[in-house]
Amino acid sequence: MAELLQFVITGISVGMVYALIALGFVLVWKSSSVANLALGQIVLISSWFTYSMLAQAELPVYIAFPIVILFALFLGWVIERFALRPLIAQPILSLITVTLGIGYFIEGVITFIWPWSVDALPRLFPKEVIHIGPAVISQEYVWVIVICLVVFVLLTAFFRYHRMGIAMRATADDQMAVQACGIPVTRVFSTSWMFACCVAAIGGVLISSIGGITHGLLETGLKAFSVVILGGLDSFAGAIIAGPIIGLCESLGGGYLTPYLWAGVKDIIPFVIIIIVMVIKPYGLFGEERIERI
Amino acid sequence: MSLPCGTRNHNYAEDMAIVRTKTHRVLIIGLLVIIFTAPLYFSNYWLGVFNLIGITLIAAIGLNILVGYCGQLSIGHAGFIAVGAYTAAILTNRLEMPFLVGLIGAGVVSGLIGIIFGLPSVRVKGFYLAITTIAAQFIIIWVINHWGYTGGFLGIKVPYASIGGFVFRSESSQFYLIIIIAALCVFFAKNLARTKVGRAFIAIRDNDLAAEVMGINLLYYKLLAFFIGCFFAGIAGALLAHWIGFLNAEQFSFTESILYVGMIIIGGLGTSLGPIFGVVFIRILQQLLTVELVPFLESSFTMFPSGFATGITPMLFGLVIVLFLILEPRGLAHRWSLFKSAYRLWPFSY
Numbered sequence: 001m002a003e004l005l006q007f008v009i010t011g012i013s014v015g016m017v018y019a020l021i022a023l024g025f026v027l028v029w030k031s032s033s034v035a036n037l038a039l040g041q042i043v044l045i046s047s048w049f050t051y052s053m054l055a056q057a058e059l060p061v062y063i064a065f066p067i068v069i070l071f072a073l074f075l076g077w078v079i080e081r082f083a084l085r086p087l088i089a090q091p092i093l094s095l096i097t098v099t100l101g102i103g104y105f106i107e108g109v110i111t112f113i114w115p116w117s118v119d120a121l122p123r124l125f126p127k128e129v130i131h132i133g134p135a136v137i138s139q140e141y142v143w144v145i146v147i148c149l150v151v152f153v154l155l156t157a158f159f160r161y162h163r164m165g166i167a168m169r170a171t172a173d174d175q176m177a178v179q180a181c182g183i184p185v186t187r188v189f190s191t192s193w194m195f196a197c198c199v200a201a202i203g204g205v206l207i208s209s210i211g212g213i214t215h216g217l218l219e220t221g222l223k224a225f226s227v228v229i230l231g232g233l234d235s236f237a238g239a240i241i242a243g244p245i246i247g248l249c250e251s252l253g254g255g256y257l258t259p260y261l262w263a264g265v266k267d268i269i270p271f272v273i274i275i276i277v278m279v280i281k282p283y284g285l286f287g288e289e290r291i292e293r294i
Numbered sequence: 295m296s297l298p299c300g301t302r303n304h305n306y307a308e309d310m311a312i313v314r315t316k317t318h319r320v321l322i323i324g325l326l327v328i329i330f331t332a333p334l335y336f337s338n339y340w341l342g343v344f345n346l347i348g349i350t351l352i353a354a355i356g357l358n359i360l361v362g363y364c365g366q367l368s369i370g371h372a373g374f375i376a377v378g379a380y381t382a383a384i385l386t387n388r389l390e391m392p393f394l395v396g397l398i399g400a401g402v403v404s405g406l407i408g409i410i411f412g413l414p415s416v417r418v419k420g421f422y423l424a425i426t427t428i429a430a431q432f433i434i435i436w437v438i439n440h441w442g443y444t445g446g447f448l449g450i451k452v453p454y455a456s457i458g459g460f461v462f463r464s465e466s467s468q469f470y471l472i473i474i475i476a477a478l479c480v481f482f483a484k485n486l487a488r489t490k491v492g493r494a495f496i497a498i499r500d501n502d503l504a505a506e507v508m509g510i511n512l513l514y515y516k517l518l519a520f521f522i523g524c525f526f527a528g529i530a531g532a533l534l535a536h537w538i539g540f541l542n543a544e545q546f547s548f549t550e551s552i553l554y555v556g557m558i559i560i561g562g563l564g565t566s567l568g569p570i571f572g573v574v575f576i577r578i579l580q581q582l583l584t585v586e587l588v589p590f591l592e593s594s595f596t597m598f599p600s601g602f603a604t605g606i607t608p609m610l611f612g613l614v615i616v617l618f619l620i621l622e623p624r625g626l627a628h629r630w631s632l633f634k635s636a637y638r639l640w641p642f643s644y
Contacts, residue, residue, distance in 0.1 A: 035421035037369075037428075086620045092420040093367055097559055098619045100369065100552045105612025107549070111605030218548075222432070225425050233421070262440035271429035271436075278414035278426050292503055 002134035007255045008248065009132070013141040014210070015247015016148035020203035021224035022231070022239040023155065024196035030172035030234050031192040034084060034095045038103030039200055040221020045106050046072050046201035047121070047208040047217060048114045054122045061124065068205065069198055076197030080190040088186075107218070120212040121205070144206045151202060152240055155195075159236075164191055172234070219267065223250075226270035229277050232287020242285060246270055298638045312484065329473060333466035341465045347577045348472035349534050354557050354569040355483045356526025361555070362564035363487060364519035365499030366415050367424045370431030371554045374524040376546035377434060378404040378531025380444050383452045383541050388443070393455045393536065400532035401525040407434070408524025415516045419502065431551055438543045449542040452535045462536070472533055479526060484566040486522070495519055499564070549608065556615040562625025571626035576611070583607045 021039055028036045049071050053064035083102055087094055111117070125143045129136050159165040171178045171188045179185055200221075207220055227246050231238025246269075254266025283289045298317075303309040313319050333341060357371050368374075378400035385396040411430035415423050438444045455462040455471060462468045486492045494515045497505040506512050535541055553576065561572025584607055591603035618625065 035424065037424070083616050083620070090619075090623070093361070093365070093563075094559075094619050094623060096367060096369075096421060096424050097555055098616055100555060101612045101615030101619065103612070104549065104552055104556075104608050104615065108605040108607065108609025108612060112602050112609060113605075115599050115601035115605065219432075222428060222548075225428070229422070229425060264436065264440060268433060268436045271432045274425055274429040275411070275414070275433070278418060278422065282414065282418040282422055 002136070003255065005133060005135035006137060007251045009135070009137050009145075010141055011248040011251030012244045013144040013148075013247070014207070014251065015227075015244035016145055017203045017207045017243075018220070018224050018227045018246055019240050019243020020148050020151060020206070021200050021221060022227035022243060023152075023236065024198075024200040024203070025224065025228050026231075026234065026236055026239050027168075027192045027196045027199070029228075031168050032084070032088075032171075032189045033092075035092070035099065036196065037096060037099045038079075038106060038221075039224055040218035041103040041106035041110070042072075042075065042197055042200045043204035043207075043221045044213070044215070044217040045075070045110055046197070047204040047213045048110055050201075050205050050208070051114070051119055051121055051213055055119075065205075068201060072197040072201035073194045075201075076194035077190055079197070080193035084189070084193070085186065088189075118212065118214050121209050124205075124209045140210050144210065147202070147206060151199065155199070156236075164188075168192055223270040226274045226277075228284075229274050230284055232284030234288055235284070235286035238284055238286030246273065249273060310488070326477075330470075333469055338465045341469050343577065343581050345465065345469055345472050345537055347573055348469075348476040349530050349537065350554075350557070350577055351476050351569060351573045352479045352533065353527050353530035354554060354561075354573045355479050356523040356530070357554050358558045358561075358563070358565075358569045359483060359486065359495070359526070360519050360523030362558055362562075362568065363492060363499060364495040364516065364523075365419075365502075366412070366516060366519055367420065367555075368427040368520075368523065369424050369551050369555060370411070370427035370429075370434070371523075371527055372546040372548070372550040373427075373431035373434035374404050374408055374527035375531040375534065376438060376543065377407050377524075378528030379535040379541055379546070380438055380450070380531075381528065382532035382535045383445075383450045384443060386453055386536075387451060393457060397529060397532045400535075401528040404528025404531065405521040405525035408520040408527070409517050412517055412520030412524075415520065416513050428548070428551075431548055435543050435546060445541070447543075449540055452539050452541060454539070455533075455536040468537055472537070475529065475533065479529070480566070480570070483569075487566060491515070491518065496564070553611065556611060559615060559623075560618050560625055562627030565625070565627040567630060568625055568627040571630065575626065579610070579614075580607060583610065 021043060024042075025036055025039055028034050046068060050064065050068050053059050053067055054061070057064075059067070079102055083098055084095070087098055125140045127139070129138050130142060131137075159169055167178070167183045168188050168191065170181075170183065171185060175185060178188075203224075204217065208217060223246070227239055227242045230246060231240075231242030250266055250269045253269045257265050277284065297303075298315055301315060308314070313322060332344065336344070353371060353375050357368065360366050360368050381403040382396040382400040385391040385399050386393060391399070407430075411426060414426045418426075439446055444450060455468070462471050487496075494505070494510045497508065497510055498512065498515055498519075502512060534545075538545070557572035557576045558569055559572070560575055561570065562568030584604075588603040588606060591606065592600065595602075622628065
């Protein structure tokens with residue numbers, strides 16, 4: 001029982017982070033239909049940047065974290081302005097591969113600046129464990145859940161009340177109509193990229209505060225795609241609901257299947273889910289099914 | 295513009311011929327002579343590089359058929375190469391089958407796995423398919439790492455290739471083996487694009503709904519594209535296994551898959567020359583960077599933490615892929631055809 005509760009809470013909290021990273025994907029996909037496959041690399045580089053700020057420059061958290069956010073915003077702006085703006089209205093193949101190229105480039109930058117490739121973030125959250133019923137859980141997991149919920153609420157409020165948020169929703173709905181209304185679509189695109197990198201960075205910091213910074217974070221970025229696929233590519237609610245589901249599957253499956261299968265089954269579960277969803281319901285739980293015409 | 299001035303097609307055979315002019319023939323024969331006498335004037339080191347280029351070329355041709363002609367984006371090609379490599383390794387090492395059986399078996403098994411992961415392509419395309427193939431890559435590598443029969447993390451040894459008692463032990467004999475198979479693959483791909491199947495692929499790439507309405511069986515042709523593409527990957531994997539002699543799943547990483555996509559984009563998607571240009575460009579660049587530039591930087595900038603210069607290679611590759619997509623999306627093959635037509639019309643501009 002204690003074991004189960006532990007798996008559930010760690011699963012939900014890791015799943016929340018996946019959902020956060022997935023939100024970054026959905027943001028870009030909805031506004032500009034660009035599939036961002038460089039998510040893992042963005043997560044990794046912002047974790048390393050946080051590491052530099054906290055461990056190497058030894059800044060306090062309340063200064064370091066805003067700098068990380070600014071860095072993520074800048075990263076998003078640069079990617080959109082220099083790599084994706086020249087490719088507006090290109091076929092989807094180029095749009096996907098250009099993000100792969102960006103990811104490759106960022107990976108090189110990471111190796112160039114932080115070549116030792118494994119490190120731990122300084123402790124962000126208090127060390128004491130929490131007792132929930134019979135289960136013993138380290139405090140990070142609970143903090144991660146809380147922070148993710150706060151970010152979800154902030155994002156929802158932004159899309160509901162802020163002018164830019166409304167413009168972004170409108171762009172997702174009908175790009176032509178938005179242009180006709182005089183909303184600068186390119187600015188919407190670049191804002192969505194900046195926001196995407198920002199949430200990916202927050203997700204990266206949270207997950208590396210649990211598991212340390214390794215190249216495994218690249219896979220975390222890819223696992224976020226299973227959230228996107230399960231929830232539906234163009235659905236915020238889908239991502240938020242599918243995230244914990246994937247996290248639960250991963251931690252429960254990893255916990256209970258490992259004795260029966262080979263070790264490390266945990267890492268493969270999200271990818272198996274991708275294949276299953278693709279075969280059964282390719283547009284996900286909440287995704288809009290596109291009806292195509294010739 | 296595809297033919298030089300004064301060359302006319304008078305009958306069907308002339309229209310379909312690959313080699314049309316005397317210059318053409320002389321150049322092709324000259325190229326083949328240079329390639330087949332390469333072991334005479336290149337050192338073993340460069341022959342090794344050429345072997346790698348040949349193997350990569352076979353896989354890239356497969357990917358070009360799948361992505362360039364049929365438009366089914368696959369970012370898991372290294373996974374399918376791994377399937378081929380491990381099939382060949384298991385067949386020749388554990389079951390002690392002859393090399394040729396291993397080679398064909400590797401192609402077929404890889405093709406079948408490709409069909410399995412290609413099944414979603416019937417319903418989805420674009421990004422969905424890309425994600426499916428990424429998932430395929432990770433699942434395949436995971437299975438290889440954990441299944442005892444493949445050697446797991448410890449790796450598996452592969453014997454030298456041998457046909458009828460002749461063992462391909464030296465670098466130059468392997469060079470001939472690889473280059474002959476690669477040449478056959480280039481020829482096959484060139485011809486495939488001009489058959490009914492190739493035209494069906496192109497129709498599916500341009501608009502799969504329209505193709506279906508015109509009576510092309512989407513299920514059959516998409517899965518066929520996956521089979522052919524992964525068959526080539528399997529052949530390349532088998533050759534790679536016999537060439538290296540030792541397999542480890544780290545040789546088939548996700549970044550390698552991205553590099554394959556980069557190669558066919560740099561070369562030019564959906565052209566028969568594209569993969570050749572792309573593969574030669576990327577592999578030579580990789581060789582120069584990792585062998586020349588990285589050790590040089592490491593030794594001259596000792597104040598940085600060790601290993602920093604290994605980041606140069608992915609950085610440059612990423613940059614090259616992005617720049618090609620932005621500045622020359624049709625790749626080096628397009629530049630080559632521009633050069634050809636300019637050469638033919640010289641000294642006039644058109």
